[in-house]
Amino acid sequence: MxxxxxxxxxxxxxxxxxxxxxxxxxxxxxxxxxxxxxxxxxxxxxxxxxxxxxxxxxxxxxxxxxxxxxxxxxxxxxxxxxxxxxxxxxxxxxxxxxxxxxxxxxxxxxxxxxxxxxxxxxxxxxxxxxxxxxxxFDSAVNFALPLADALLDTAEALPRLCALETLGGNTGHLAQAVGDACGADVVLVPEAPLAAPELAGRVSAALARRRHALIVASEGYPALEGVLDALAREVGLRLRLTRLGHAQRGGRxxxxxxxxxxxxxxxxxxxxxxxxxxxxxxxxxxxxxxxxxxxxxxx
Amino acid sequence: MxxxxxxxxxxxxxxxxxxxxxxxxxxxxxxxxxxxxxxxxxxxxxxxxxxxxxxxxxxxxxxxxxxxxxxxxxxxxxxxxxxxxxxxxxxxxxxxxxxxxxxxxxxxxxxxxxxxxxxxxxxxxxxxxxxxxxxxFDSAVNFALPLADALLDTAEALPRLCALETLGGNTGHLAQAVGDACGADVVLVPEAPLAAPELAGRVSAALARRRHALIVASEGYPALEGVLDALAREVGLRLRLTRLGHAQRGGRxxxxxxxxxxxxxxxxxxxxxxxxxxxxxxxxxxxxxxxxxxxxxxx
Amino acid sequence: MxxxxxxxxxxxxxxxxxxxxxxxxxxxxxxxxxxxxxxxxxxxxxxxxxxxxxxxxxxxxxxxxxxxxxxxxxxxxxxxxxxxxxxxxxxxxxxxxxxxxxxxxxxxxxxxxxxxxxxxxxxxxxxxxxxxxxxxFDSAVNFALPLADALLDTAEALPRLCALETLGGNTGHLAQAVGDACGADVVLVPEAPLAAPELAGRVSAALARRRHALIVASEGYPALEGVLDALAREVGLRLRLTRLGHAQRGGRxxxxxxxxxxxxxxxxxxxxxxxxxxxxxxxxxxxxxxxxxxxxxxx
Amino acid sequence: MxxxxxxxxxxxxxxxxxxxxxxxxxxxxxxxxxxxxxxxxxxxxxxxxxxxxxxxxxxxxxxxxxxxxxxxxxxxxxxxxxxxxxxxxxxxxxxxxxxxxxxxxxxxxxxxxxxxxxxxxxxxxxxxxxxxxxxxFDSAVNFALPLADALLDTAEALPRLCALETLGGNTGHLAQAVGDACGADVVLVPEAPLAAPELAGRVSAALARRRHALIVASEGYPALEGVLDALAREVGLRLRLTRLGHAQRGGRxxxxxxxxxxxxxxxxxxxxxxxxxxxxxxxxxxxxxxxxxxxxxxx
CATH class of the missing domain: 3.40.50.450 (Rossmann fold)
Known part of the structure; x- marks a missing residue:
């Protein structure tokens, strides 16, 4: 049979x-x-x-x-x-x-x-x-969106520099889709690292226009925490990373x-x-x- | 008037x-x-x-x-x-x-x-x-729950040691409510730090019973990342932290x-x-x- | 044992x-x-x-x-x-x-x-x-809220008269909580039926102020569909009922x-x-x- | 300019x-x-x-x-x-x-x-x-899914015959997508009405196998309420319709x-x-x- x-x-x-x-x-x-x-x-x-x-x-x-x-x-x-x-x-x-x-x-x-x-x-x-x-893939992008939206909710109320780390391994597909869907100011993907001055420039421009900025980054971005720490020092603001981790695998x-x-x-x-x-x-x-x-x- | x-x-x-x-x-x-x-x-x-x-x-x-x-x-x-x-x-x-x-x-x-x-x-x-x-408060607990649920979704499929960090400043109210609501194996609150052997013992017991474990921790827990790193070494598993960060402030x-x-x-x-x-x-x-x-x- | x-x-x-x-x-x-x-x-x-x-x-x-x-x-x-x-x-x-x-x-x-x-x-x-x-109870109220919110989303874009029917049997607890939580213009509960002119008056006042109105009603409200039909004729607008039915029992x-x-x-x-x-x-x-x-x- | x-x-x-x-x-x-x-x-x-x-x-x-x-x-x-x-x-x-x-x-x-x-x-x-x-379109399908899921949650606990009415005007696109995504037993679209015996047969087969059944129907299906009433009489069960109405237009x-x-x-x-x-x-x-x-x- x-x-x-x-x-x-x-x-x-x-x-x-x-x-x-x-x-x-x-x-x-x-x-x-x-x-x-x-x-x-x-x-x-x-x-x-x-x-x-x-x-x-x-x-x-x-x-x-x-x-x-x-x-x-x-x-x-x-x-x-x-x-x-x-x-x-x-x-x-x-x-x-x-x-x-x-x-x-x-x-x-x-x-x-x-x-x-x-x-x-x-x-x-x-x-x-x-x-x-x-x-x-579509579920994982949709799972991340409410977190990105929530970061914008709070950043619009009390100006902040925010960052959201997605899964994705060594690829940037997830981060790019999440970043595009939520309108992030910068999306950091492993495939195309940004030079520090360009990153700081784009974030500073966003901060100058509306006093908050949102970065979406793939977990696979090289030395992500260090990059974000350096950025925070550069623009003179605190930055705390929201990290999806394995939660992004789950959900309906x-x-x-x-x-x-x-x-x-x-x-x-x-x-x-x-x-x-x-x-x-x-x-x-x-x-x-x-x-x-x-x-x-x-x- | x-x-x-x-x-x-x-x-x-x-x-x-x-x-x-x-x-x-x-x-x-x-x-x-x-x-x-x-x-x-x-x-x-x-x-x-x-x-x-x-x-x-x-x-x-x-x-x-x-x-x-x-x-x-x-x-x-x-x-x-x-x-x-x-x-x-x-x-x-x-x-x-x-x-x-x-x-x-x-x-x-x-x-x-x-x-x-x-x-x-x-x-x-x-x-x-x-x-x-x-x-x-109730919104912030409800905001965190889908992430805890999602960690369980994936941990039940592919056994993992998971941890979720909530906001809460120096208090453990948020972490405790989230942990109780999702049925976490351990809840780490700043008000009552656990001794390392007790933490490892409770996590090991959960792993022995069903091959996954979920920890919910307050951001204010003393030296949280170090504690979790030591735990992961002790039980011999990788552990990646899911961190709500400021996203937990937002949402409907x-x-x-x-x-x-x-x-x-x-x-x-x-x-x-x-x-x-x-x-x-x-x-x-x-x-x-x-x-x-x-x-x-x-x- | x-x-x-x-x-x-x-x-x-x-x-x-x-x-x-x-x-x-x-x-x-x-x-x-x-x-x-x-x-x-x-x-x-x-x-x-x-x-x-x-x-x-x-x-x-x-x-x-x-x-x-x-x-x-x-x-x-x-x-x-x-x-x-x-x-x-x-x-x-x-x-x-x-x-x-x-x-x-x-x-x-x-x-x-x-x-x-x-x-x-x-x-x-x-x-x-x-x-x-x-x-x-709390879950059932939270389950209904996104529907009420969604009715407001669309009614603010294209003015409408909207109604949402909740469960609740012969009681109005669910409808009242949902209506209060979403800011409904009128809540219809079986325990305290409204006279038709009062209902029309309150809805007309809302329509006059912002061109849309939202009614939340319990399934147990006497002759609900007839009441809403009469109301729609009175104010000269179409009204389509959104009905939760048994879906309100489910959900996380x-x-x-x-x-x-x-x-x-x-x-x-x-x-x-x-x-x-x-x-x-x-x-x-x-x-x-x-x-x-x-x-x-x-x- | x-x-x-x-x-x-x-x-x-x-x-x-x-x-x-x-x-x-x-x-x-x-x-x-x-x-x-x-x-x-x-x-x-x-x-x-x-x-x-x-x-x-x-x-x-x-x-x-x-x-x-x-x-x-x-x-x-x-x-x-x-x-x-x-x-x-x-x-x-x-x-x-x-x-x-x-x-x-x-x-x-x-x-x-x-x-x-x-x-x-x-x-x-x-x-x-x-x-x-x-x-x-994708948002409207996703908006409907939790309701369909919730109907299954409750029908699996207390056997029921359930139906969910979507928007879609005279077309069945929305109903079909929602029905396929939630695994409905029958999807009723205006483009291809079912003969009453076939509808009853498919619903009865589902009920025989697991004591509940879920129908998803487009609002444009001809004489939908009459069709469902006749079906309920035929299979000898109560049926209450969950109706999305304009709520399906809203939401994120x-x-x-x-x-x-x-x-x-x-x-x-x-x-x-x-x-x-x-x-x-x-x-x-x-x-x-x-x-x-x-x-x-x-x-």
Missing amino acids: NTLGLLCSGGDAPGMNMALWAAARSAEARGWRVLGVHGGYQGLLGGSVEPWPADRLRPFARLGGAVLGTSRVPDFTRQVGAAAAQARSAGITHALVLGGDGSLRGAGLLNRAGLPTVGLPATIDNDVPGSAATVG PSARDRLLAGALAGEAADLLARGHAGVLAWRGAPTLLEFAAPAQQEA | NTLGLLCSGGDAPGMNMALWAAARSAEARGWRVLGVHGGYQGLLGGSVEPWPADRLRPFARLGGAVLGTSRVPDFTRQVGAAAAQARSAGITHALVLGGDGSLRGAGLLNRAGLPTVGLPATIDNDVPGSAATVG PSARDRLLAGALAGEAADLLARGHAGVLAWRGAPTLLEFAAPAQQEA | NTLGLLCSGGDAPGMNMALWAAARSAEARGWRVLGVHGGYQGLLGGSVEPWPADRLRPFARLGGAVLGTSRVPDFTRQVGAAAAQARSAGITHALVLGGDGSLRGAGLLNRAGLPTVGLPATIDNDVPGSAATVG PSARDRLLAGALAGEAADLLARGHAGVLAWRGAPTLLEFAAPAQQEA | NTLGLLCSGGDAPGMNMALWAAARSAEARGWRVLGVHGGYQGLLGGSVEPWPADRLRPFARLGGAVLGTSRVPDFTRQVGAAAAQARSAGITHALVLGGDGSLRGAGLLNRAGLPTVGLPATIDNDVPGSAATVG PSARDRLLAGALAGEAADLLARGHAGVLAWRGAPTLLEFAAPAQQEA
Whole structure:
């Protein structure tokens, strides 16, 4: 019997649960059975697999997190054979892997190891080649906005120099989107560090015009705390950083992420049913997992 | 003509705008005129006063921040005579001051300087004697909760050690309420520091039971970052702090804060109309401003 | 072994899950075992009982709804003997019942039938004598506020006559709190119907002043749709009702409801441990369940 | 001097304020002056025009509604000459109109009457040909989601048949997106009415599987209340409709709408500066306003 194994890997992202539910519904509509792997590749290696039919997944679809749990397995390359064997012995005939680049690379390995596997881009970082948007990114931007808005609320009342640090790893996608959406005076992204005088100049200009300024910065910006300390000294104001940290991973999935998750999961089930594997599901234009997740990434 | 001067002082708090609107409505219902002082005591000293009838305040009542603006004036004691004179020359016959302890002490000085003044407790810190709850506190706790919930969302998916830092100055009211409301494993408040072994013990117990733990800490906890670094080393996990910073001041006022703001503002207008001044408005039991805001505070 | 049976009854309310978790923690801290009854009194009659230790309840504490499920049993009076027997045969030695007046009356019956039972006031209607606030009320008011705010957002842009209908059954508590918190022009509560000319007069005055008006009404207001239709004709504007319906029961519990739920649950466990039963847990002043839930109520 | 006139028309939509601010910034960066028309085409006819530089618009960018106000002018065709003359006499040399199809048709008329005008698609209905998404649509879907989620919260606790009515006029875009995002059992859209037996069959199947069901319906669905009443009788359950009404127009703009508003506003300013007019701004592929807003629409 065709049996779809669902697996989340790497950092969790809002919308993963919606994708799991939608994939299960699509698979069941084709008469397939659905199993869930608990705790990502690590759980798969340990044989932690259970029936997760659509009706069991349904109440979680509107929640953040990943109900199956996830994990990081840095040396998955050497264990992929064992993982594929475990999957087969648990009855899994096809797999759907949700995650970011490292996780999708693992999915590609799993596919080459003989288990037909499709990947679904799910990460708040929006850094998966072959997809224009990843499940979780829109939620993470929307999660940050009320904090940026609240900083403006208070800064308009009592003039302040404010800064908001987003997640994003070594990329600036999240910070840039948050900064643009809230109208930040400066957005600091690792890809294009600003020279100190330019940063001070832009902040000073904002302060001169309305006595407050808002900076949005990616956690990956080089020496961020030092840069902000130097800036605060330069303009003669205190600055306290608001830091989202891992909270930005959680929270309910946004409408857009739920719709994207539903569409991609249906597409992934369809690809597997039609005999395609080793690809990333993306809006009628699947790309090879090797392209979506180039090497040098952890699984 | 009786003229009520409205003034916000110190850190802004959600619900201040609702209190301003409610006070203006109550005053106008008695046939009084309403003026707004821009920028707190500093603005008063500079004569920054404008008509702010209830209908002008109304669209702001549901927003965070303080539409009149606010300020901190450390040496207000020496300037209170000038402030009272400025108020009188602007036509203000009675004043309502919204703020925390320092601001309310300023209100007491203004009252002694001959301007009949009532205080309204409005600060997210909930540290005004004579009031059981200050306008803004409930909003600030509710503002923090989604972040705590989001940390749990992600920690349940991918086991983590998480910490959330709240505002609160040197007090632990905010952190305690947030921690209790989200079910934190440990709450760190400045009033009762934990010994390192006890902290590590409680966190380890939580990790042993479910592989994640959540700490909520007040910004005023002694050497917080060092304590958390030591803890992370002790339990062998990474820990990244989510920090609310000034964002916790902003955001929309909660239902409770709006209702409290409306009730206290009506009461304050009533007190002034009945010839009472120099007191803090509090649910039928006004206390002297000197009790609500003992000395040694900045204005 | 002392065994606490947890049971939710009647309409669910945000904060019930927090109360369940807190009660389980308090009971376990005393060495008790904890069982959960699925589906309220109906489930109890059917023997639907399972272990629900605190750690199983924990992930639900921050969610709305009632994870144990609930039910309405109109003729519980005649079945209470069977219910108490089922409880005992399931091993339950003490019970905690969460709900509104009808449910608490059932709790009183259960107690008299020989099962030591304490009640915890949990309903969005805030209509339990002996309690100043019920778990769920603050959440339900906060849930409605963004809709009222949104109506004002749009009415300020394009003048409109707007109305928002809240839940509340035959009481006006919810509507009044929502209306006061959002600054409605008129609040319609069943307890004090307005004469048509007064309603039209107040709405016309608001329209004259700023070209929009907002009415908040309880679902229990007599002939509400007819009253609003007549009003719309009278003032010559279209009016479309925004109706919360059962959505107002759901949503995450507010900070205040979580804190209240936690405090009352701890108190309830303490009462049972100290041999008290047949009472409503309320902040150090428990009242008899017969007072909290007078007869003529459905269970 | 080049002077950009900003105008909102028709139903307001979240993100309009962000678009106004972004347009003003883009215009000012080119050395243009910015005026705001109050109250849409009606206000333009009455000469209600004021300076609205970017810094004045900024604090509104994160709020719902439309700070300039809007209006509906059914017979704008006959008044467009007067409107263009008023615009010129107020000093407006170029215009940017934000709105849905009717409003954009007005913009086309204004352009033909000699005032170089560009349109920006802003409506929660997402029904503007030539644009794949309108500013406001994503916010309106996100606004509805918590209500749908809350209905599921309570229906999972106490089995219910629930229905949520969205806005959308005669189209089903909003209802479909909300229904897909929340996982509704049935979505009722005007474009494709369901036969009663099919509706009852799908709802009964959901009820059989998990004892609750959720329907999302567009306000434009033919005889919606009658259809739902008949359904409730058929399946033997009560059904109360949750109705968003105009509340769905309000609320803060989502991240996506803010980003879209910012991008399109910048593009609109660029088109005008480069001498293009009579077109709808859309991601590098402007279409003629006549295509975006065919005739037979109210202005």
